[in-house]
Amino acid sequence: xxxxxxxxxxxxxxxxxxxxxxxxxxxxxxxxxxxxxxxxxxxxxxxxxxxxxxxxxxxxxxxxxxxxxxxxxxxxxxxxxxxxxxxxxxxxxxxxxxxxxxxxxxxxxxxxxxxxxxxxxxxxxxxxxxxxxxxxxxxxxxxxxxxxxxxxxxxxxxxxxxxxxxxxxxxxxxxxxxxxxxxxxxxxxxxxxxxxxxxxxxxxxxxxxxxxxxxxxxxxxxxxxxxxxxxxxxxxxxxxxxxxxxxxxxxxxxxxxxxxxxxxxxxxxxxxxxxxxxxxxxxxxxxxxxxxxxxxxxxxxxxxxxxxxxxxxxxxxxxxxxxxxxxxxxxx
Numbered sequence: 001x002x003x004x005x006x007x008x009x010x011x012x013x014x015x016x017x018x019x020x021x022x023x024x025x026x027x028x029x030x031x032x033x034x035x036x037x038x039x040x041x042x043x044x045x046x047x048x049x050x051x052x053x054x055x056x057x058x059x060x061x062x063x064x065x066x067x068x069x070x071x072x073x074x075x076x077x078x079x080x081x082x083x084x085x086x087x088x089x090x091x092x093x094x095x096x097x098x099x100x101x102x103x104x105x106x107x108x109x110x111x112x113x114x115x116x117x118x119x120x121x122x123x124x125x126x127x128x129x130x131x132x133x134x135x136x137x138x139x140x141x142x143x144x145x146x147x148x149x150x151x152x153x154x155x156x157x158x159x160x161x162x163x164x165x166x167x168x169x170x171x172x173x174x175x176x177x178x179x180x181x182x183x184x185x186x187x188x189x190x191x192x193x194x195x196x197x198x199x200x201x202x203x204x205x206x207x208x209x210x211x212x213x214x215x216x217x218x219x220x221x222x223x224x225x226x227x228x229x230x231x232x233x234x235x236x237x238x239x240x241x242x243x244x245x246x247x248x249x250x251x252x253x254x255x256x257x258x259x260x261x262x263x264x265x266x267x268x269x270x271x272x273x274x275x276x277x278x279x280x281x282x283x284x285x286x287x288x289x290x291x292x293x294x295x296x297x298x299x300x301x302x303x304x305x306x307x308x309x310x311x312x313x314x315x316x317x318x319x320x321x322x323x324x325x326x327x328x329x330x331x332x
Contacts, residue, residue: 013099020116021083031118033084039136040144042080046070050127054193055174060098062193063129064105069197070216071133072113073274076202077214079147080135082115088132090125113199137206147205147212147278152230156210156279158303159288161198164219165245165263166191168270181252188247195274201299204291205278212278218269223277224311236303239316241267244300261323268313279305 021033035041048067050056068085075082087106091099110117115133137146170188173180180188198214205212211230213222219241227234242263247253258266280288285301292299306312313321 021114031084031086033118033134035083035136038139040139040146041083042075042078042135042137042146043132044071044074044078045130045132046074047128047130049129056127059193060101061105064102064107065109065194067129067131068106068109068115068133069195070274071131072109072115072197072199073195073214073216073276075133075135076198077147077212077276078135078137079145079202079206079209079212080137081203082113082199083134083136084116084118085110085131085133087117087120088128088130089120089122090128091122092125092127113197145206147202147209149211149213149226149229151210152226152232152279152305153210153281154232154305154307155282156305157282157285157288157301158223158234158236158277158279158305159299159301160215160219160241160244160275160277161201161292161297161299162196162273162275163191163244163246164215164241164268164273164275165266165270166247167195167272168266169245169247169258171270171272172266178256178258181255184247184250184252184256187250191246192272195272197274198276198295198297201276201292201295201297204295205276205280205288208284208287208291209278209280212276215273215275215277216271218271219273219277220268220311221271226277226279227305227309227311230305231309233306233309233311234303235306235312235314237316238264238268238313238321240300240302244302264321264323 033041048054048063048070054063054066071085072082107117137144139145166188169180170185170192172178173185173188202212211226213226215222223234223236242260245263245267248263288299315321
C-alpha cells in the first residue's frame with residue numbers, strides 16, 4: 001500500500017520503541033548511551049545498497065534481518081556484546097507492507113541480541129540501508145579484551161566457524177549462472193539472505209583467540225587482513241575449507257554439476273558467509289572447542305600461521321595449489 005505518510009509518522013509507526021538500556025533513544029537529536037563501568041565502546045557501520053548488495057525483489061523481512069546481521073557480525077569479530085544501533089534508511093517511496101515486514105525482520109534479530117534501535121534518519125531516494133551498531137567489550141586491569149586483527153603469531157591454528165560457500169552458491173543460482181533444484185536453492189538462499197552473526201562465539205573467544213575477523217568478502221581476502229595486520233603468513237588446507245560447504249551434504253547435491261575448482265572458489269572467496277575466521281595458539285585447542293560448545297557454534301581448524309609472509313593453499317594430498325582466488329572488492 002502506497003500512501004502520503006510523512007517521515008516522522010513513518011519513524012513513529014515502524015521504528016520507535018521505548019528505550020531499554022539506552023539513557024535516551026529515538027526522538028531527540030542524539031541518543032545517549034551509558035557503557036557499563038570497565039568497558040569500551042565498539043562501533044561499526046555497514047551499508048546495503050539495492051542492486052549492489054541485494055536484489056530489487058529481495059524479501060523485506062529477510063532484508064531487515066541481514067541489514068542488522070552484517071553489523072552484528074562485526075561486533076562478533078571484536079568480541080563485543082551488542083548494545084544499540086542506528087538506522088539510516090533511504091526509500092524511493094512509502095510502502096507500508098514493505099516497511100512492516102522490513103522492520104519486523106530487523107527488530108526480531110535486534111531483540112534476539114538485546115540490541116536496541118536508538119535513532120537514525122530517513123529520506124527519499126534509491127533504496128539504501130545504513131546501520132551503525134554499538135557494542136561493549138571489557139577492560140581488565142587497564143587492558144582491552146577486544147579481539148583484533150593484529151594478534152596472530154607463527155604456530156597459531158587458523159579456524160573458521162560454521163559453513164562457507166553456500167551464500168555464493170545461492171547468488172550464482174539467482175544470477176542464472178547455474179541451476180539448482182528448488183529445495184537446494186532454498187537451503188543455500190537462507191545462508192545468503194539470513195546469515196547468523198556469531199555474537200556468542202566472539203564473546204566466548206575473548207582471552208583465547210589471538211586474532212579474529214568476520215568473513216564478509218571471502219575467506220582468503222578477509223584472512224589476508226589478519227596476516228597483514230599481524231605481519232605473518234599462513235598455510236591453509238583448501239580441501240578442508242571446501243568440505244565446509246553445507247550444501248554438499250544436501251540430498252539434491254548429486255544433481256548439481258559443480259566441479260572442484262568452482263567449489264573451491266565458493267568456499268575460499270565466495271563472500272557473504274558472515275562467519276568468524278580466527279587464530280589461536282595450538283595449546284588452547286580444548287578451550288576453543290569448549291568456547292564453540294558454549295556458543296553453540298561449530299568451528300573447524302583449517303590451517304596454521306607461518307613466519308613466511310603470504311598465503312599458501314594445499315590440496316587434499318598436501319600439495320601446493322597455484323591458482324589465485326580473488327575475494328570481493330567493491331571497486332575492483
